[in-house]
Amino acid sequence: MAEQLGEVVERARRGDSASFEALYDRFEPGVYGLCYHLLGDRDAAMDATQETFVNAWERIGRLRHVEAFSAWLRRAAINVCRHRRRKLGRLSWFSEHEPGGDPEETLASTGGPPDDLARGELSQQVREALGKLSTAHREVVVLHYYQGLELKDMAVTMGVAVGTVKSRLGRARDHLERLLTPYLTE
Amino acid sequence: MNCTSTRRRLRGLERGASADVVPGAAEHLAECPACRAWWAGRARLDQVLAGLSQPVVPLELRARVLDAVARRRPRPVYLTGRSAAVAVAVLVAVLVPVGRPRGPRVVAVAETEFRSDSLLQQHAFAVSADPLADAASMHALATVAMRAEWPGGVGQ
Numbered sequence: 390m391a392e393q394l395g396e397v398v399e400r401a402r403r404g405d406s407a408s409f410e411a412l413y414d415r416f417e418p419g420v421y422g423l424c425y426h427l428l429g430d431r432d433a434a435m436d437a438t439q440e441t442f443v444n445a446w447e448r449i450g451r452l453r454h455v456e457a458f459s460a461w462l463r464r465a466a467i468n469v470c471r472h473r474r475r476k477l478g479r480l481s482w483f484s485e486h487e488p489g490g491d492p493e494e495t496l497a498s499t500g501g502p503p504d505d506l507a508r509g510e511l512s513q514q515v516r517e518a519l520g521k522l523s524t525a526h527r528e529v530v531v532l533h534y535y536q537g538l539e540l541k542d543m544a545v546t547m548g549v550a551v552g553t554v555k556s557r558l559g560r561a562r563d564h565l566e567r568l569l570t571p572y573l574t575e
Numbered sequence: 576m577n578c579t580s581t582r583r584r585l586r587g588l589e590r591g592a593s594a595d596v597v598p599g600a601a602e603h604l605a606e607c608p609a610c611r612a613w614w615a616g617r618a619r620l621d622q623v624l625a626g627l628s629q630p631v632v633p634l635e636l637r638a639r640v641l642d643a644v645a646r647r648r649p650r651p652v653y654l655t656g657r658s659a660a661v662a663v664a665v666l667v668a669v670l671v672p673v674g675r676p677r678g679p680r681v682v683a684v685a686e687t688e689f690r691s692d693s694l695l696q697q698h699a700f701a702v703s704a705d706p707l708a709d710a711a712s713m714h715a716l717a718t719v720a721m722r723a724e725w726p727g728g729v730g731q
Contacts, residue, residue: 404649410641417640418632425630435633439640446644515623534624559586566620573616573623 398455401446409446416459419536420466426531427470428477429520437473441466463536464546467528474524511572518568526561529554576603578610585614 394415400408420441425434444465452461519527528547532538540558544551566573576584576599584597594600594614604611 406645409644413637413641413644417637418629421632421636422629426627431630431633434630435636435639438636439643442640443643443647447647447650450649511623512626512628515627530624531627534621535627562617562620563586565624566617569620569623570616573619 394458395455398449398452398458402449402452402455404450409449412458413442416462420462423463423466423531423536424470426519426535427467427524427527428473429516433473433477437466437469440469440473444469460542460546467546471524514569514572515565518565521568522561522564525557526564529558530561530565533558576600578603578607581607581610582613585617 397408397411401412417438421434421438424437424441425431428434428437441462445462452458519530522530529543532543532546533540538546540551540554543554547554581597581600581603585594585600588594588596594604604614
């Protein structure tokens, strides 16, 4: 699988648009999900996903290690989201199009908590709590819990030390715990 | 161990770690209902966050993105630091005649250094503007890529 991906990336590096399209199909859900959880808005996530892939297409020639494509793309998406968050500020988090009110908008992740947690009020509360975190804290939460990265991989992706990631994650969990206390008791 | 120190030490644990790894914590939890409830809530927070949902990708997104991509072309890859230095060295070797008096050669080297510095500065600007172009970062990202998977069944 990894070799196949490497071949596709290599062809895309040489300017093969069909190969890049194949990469898009493979990474679209992950990039969109990452942008969605970082920006908290469907339309903003769509814009960020588009910008991420356009940037990737324009700069893929600079990618020196084809096996790094997925991490490179993840970092590109995070940079795009950071830039957009700075522009947008914290004025809006979830728009009226958000999935909280429409169960068809979200899919429960596989292997996660019980299905009832993925939808409904708790799910909505978690998204709103995420919106109250700082950008740095939201990034560590999304990378750790949604993307499933380990601390050292998060450090590389975010360009900070492992200790920084650990402290940010601890503080983010403390903050979320305070925000979600009423929903965490059995 | 009291409630404050117990919670402070348990907070430092990795996600999903057992309280048993903190000496005295398990004993405190056994006799303190408030801390026991707090610790259970902490575990539930991890469980809830691990269930961050995969949002449904809007159907119109694919066509929109690929249309935008089709209107762009990959940017040409410019010379980076080491290759730029090699190119400058080749230029110097070609352009500076061998056997000329020492004086003019010194001038030529000085010009070359100036041009080389300029190219390196351009490279530095390029790297600072685009951290993805940095070779060290790319090595690190390559390592991450081999370990990390994208959610939703996509990735390597």
